[in-house]
Amino acid sequence: MNLNARYQKIRKIFQTKYDPNTYWSKLGRRIKAEEVYAKPHKLEMKMRRVNALLELLGTIRFNSVLDFGCGWGFVSKFVLDKFSIDDYVAFDASSDRISEAKIHLKDFSVDLHTSMIEDFKIDKKFDLVLGTGILHHVKPEDIRSVLKHLLGFAKNDFIHDDPPIGFRSNTQIEKTTFNFYHDFKQIWHELGYNVRIIPIPDHPSRILYHVKLN
Numbered sequence: 001m002n003l004n005a006r007y008q009k010i011r012k013i014f015q016t017k018y019d020p021n022t023y024w025s026k027l028g029r030r031i032k033a034e035e036v037y038a039k040p041h042k043l044e045m046k047m048r049r050v051n052a053l054l055e056l057l058g059t060i061r062f063n064s065v066l067d068f069g070c071g072w073g074f075v076s077k078f079v080l081d082k083f084s085i086d087d088y089v090a091f092d093a094s095s096d097r098i099s100e101a102k103i104h105l106k107d108f109s110v111d112l113h114t115s116m117i118e119d120f121k122i123d124k125k126f127d128l129v130l131g132t133g134i135l136h137h138v139k140p141e142d143i144r145s146v147l148k149h150l151l152g153f154a155k156n157d158f159i160h161d162d163p164p165i166g167f168r169s170n171t172q173i174e175k176t177t178f179n180f181y182h183d184f185k186q187i188w189h190e191l192g193y194n195v196r197i198i199p200i201p202d203h204p205s206r207i208l209y210h211v212k213l214n
């Protein structure tokens with residue numbers, strides 16, 4: 001079997017087997033958060049994303065944040081450290097990651113929850129809805145409903161960091177980490193919004209997407 005045929009086979013298996021809730025709950029249990037960025041190169045790439053995000057956040061005004069898929073709060077902590085925010089709510093699919101986030105973010109006032117995006121409910125809206133490295137883990141058939149659900153919590157700005165449009169679009173899904181390459185420009189357009197695309201310097205596999213809601 002040639003490489004492509006093997007890839008297509010694996011892709012088919014993964015597409016049918018990928019249940020985000022089970023997958024992320026197990027992964028959070030299995031891999032210790034601090035090990036994720038223990039490798040200097042990985043940490044450096046992550047910091048390029050963090051710095052680009054902080055720069056973008058410096059151009060908008062916000063006082064409340066909903067941070068979806070916060071993981072153990074690696075990015076959240078930089079945001080909380082730099083900006084004065086009255087209301088910061090964050091959640092993640094993995095209860096283990098949320099336990100770690102409680103420790104990592106102990107010096108800040110953060111309301112943390114374990115929840116899938118799809119199930120998340122809260123009776124208020126936020127100036128900023130933010131998600132770093134999450135939406136490309138949402139299955140193509142669910143991405144529009146997930147965005148609509150998140151939009152229900154957003155007042156002014158929606159920012160997410162994900163792979164650039166067209167990035168590995170010939171393959172659509174990466175076989176080991178369940179990354180899907182959504183056409184966010186098209187998807188946001190379908191939902192009635194223009195998305196601004198902001199490159200991250202020296203980071204070919206991520207960009208920032210910024211939607212102004214009003």
Ligand SMILES: C[S@@+](CC[C@H](N)C(=O)[O-])C[C@H]1O[C@@H](n2cnc3c(N)ncnc32)[C@H](O)[C@@H]1O
Nearest residue numbers: 024069070071074075092093094116117132133
């Ligand atoms: C790559 S990590 C990013 C974590 C964090 N935002 C950061 O930048 O450090 C992806 C996180 O998204 C969470 N996740 C993936 N799909 C999710 C979903 N549908 N609902 C809630 N959380 C999800 C996972 O549990 C995991 O912690």
